[in-house]
Amino acid sequence: EAGVAQSPRYKIIEKRQSVAFWCNPISGHATLYWYQQILGQGPKLLIQFQNNGVVDDSQLPKDRFSAERLKGVDSTLKIQPAKLEDSAVYLCASSLNSGTGDTGELFFGEGSRLTVL
């Protein structure tokens, strides 16, 4: 079974530029998450999708971050304009979320490392 796919793995940009990250979850997984992990810290949730609807985006800096999951499968996370403090690893995760009896186990991709200069 294929895991969660993310691209690009690495990205270096200047501040005020824009960047986009792509995620393809495990096939059949209804729930998709984007996390931000700053060096030395645990991942912090940015946005959660259930199919193609947003469940939680309370911690997403909406003035510069946006995300979409148009067909309930792939997702894109965009940052525009980037700031120095956005330097982090952006992790995508998915879970089955099939309802009663679902374990709720999370599966992560390799992450996209962003450096903002």
Next chain:
Amino acid sequence: KQEVTQIPAALSVPEGENLVLNCSFTDSAIYNLQWFRQDPGKGLTSLLLIQSSQREQTSGRLNASLDKSSGRSTLYIAASQPGDSATYLCAVKDITYGNNDMRFGAGTRLTVKP
């Protein structure tokens, strides 16, 4: 709001030693608790998942326990090996309606010396 704490932040042990990593959480109304491993520059690999109704899970040399009443989980690693060197994170999923977030600790960075 759920807070997850992992102690110690870093741990260095000689090869072959048994060790325990600790995770504590503030709200006992959890759905599950998951332990992950993260190698440098990599994503998170799921190690063990403990459901709210369970007290422990085992996989090979790893054993994770859960005590909801005290808000604690431990990850026991038997006969540690240099290949176990990584950062170990625990995450808690709440059962509060509308809160589907997994709250993560900051992790314990483990170094196993040959």
